Amino acid sequence: MNSLKRIIAAAAVFAAVVLTAGKASALVLLSDGFETETTFSWQPAFMNFNNWDVTSGTVDIISEWSYWNWFPGYGYYVDLDGSSYKAGTLTSKTNFSLTPGVYTLSFDLAGSQRKIPSTDTVTVSLGSVFSQTYTLPSTAPMSTYSYSITVTSPTTGHISFSHAGGDNVGIILDNVLFEKMAASVPEPSTLLLTASAAAGWLFARRRHGGSPL
Known part of the structure; x- marks a missing residue:
């Protein structure tokens, strides 16, 4: 007995x-809603991001406390076509070491909320393993985009948001999240x-x- x-x-x-x-959580590699930036409620041609470099053109940082408050409750967010008529490229400071596995990349995008131009375009990439181009109407609401990315061999890569054009108003970016998913069990x-x-x-x-x- x-x-x-x-x-x-x-x-x-x-x-x-x-x-x-089955409850193992994903490993968060980057999580940024731009809330920790040290700036005013609106800062044109902002360069001093904690987790990002502006590698071409300019971007503006905007907050819900500014005159241009299009998204109440979102805190700080980024206009990817800054106030210089030179569209910006926002690139992660970290060059991520990507080992084989499954990753998720999610972010919020919205249209410029200004009538001219009627559309704007941004390309989102992760090194050589992911690239996606979005063309949004100026009236597009803030929406979350999420992708599952499978890496089959070791590589490295930055996350990049590269805006096309250069007309002083652009697509809005917020809430970037990059994770490596736990191994399946x-x-x-x-x-x-x-x-x-x-x-x-x-x-x-x-x-x-x-x-x-």
């Missing part, structure tokens, strides 16, 4: 472990079935005279 109790206890411990196996139900089968096999072995483990 003692051996059976040990088997049941071991199965219970195993079950407790596997029930948490078997479903807890599958692991529990395996544990139950193992316990049953050990119990049957004992009943028929086999030596317990």
Whole structure:
């Protein structure tokens, strides 16, 4: 009986472990809503980002406390076509080391909220493993875009938002999030079935005279 109790206890411990196996969280590599920038409520041609370099042109940083408050509740956000008539490219300071696996890149984009021009275009990229171009009408609301990116071999790459044109008003960017997803694990139900089968096999072995483990 003692051996059976040990088997049941071991199965219970195993079950407790596997029930948490699917809860591993993703590894956050970059999370930036621009809330930590040191600036005024509106700053044209802003350069001193904590996590980004302006590698061409200019960008403006805007807040919900400025005169141009298009997005209440969003705090600070970035106009990717700054007030210099030279559209900007915003590039992450970090050149990410990308090991094989699955990554997610998400961000919020909105139209310029000004009538002229009627559309604007930005290209979002992650090194050589991801590139996507968006053309948004000026009236486009703030929306979240999210992509799953599979890296098959080691590489490196910056995240970049490169705006086209140069007419002094551009697409709005906020809430950039870049994560590496946790490695997949078997479903807890599958692991529990395996544990139950193992316990049953050990119990049957004992009943028929086999030596317990």
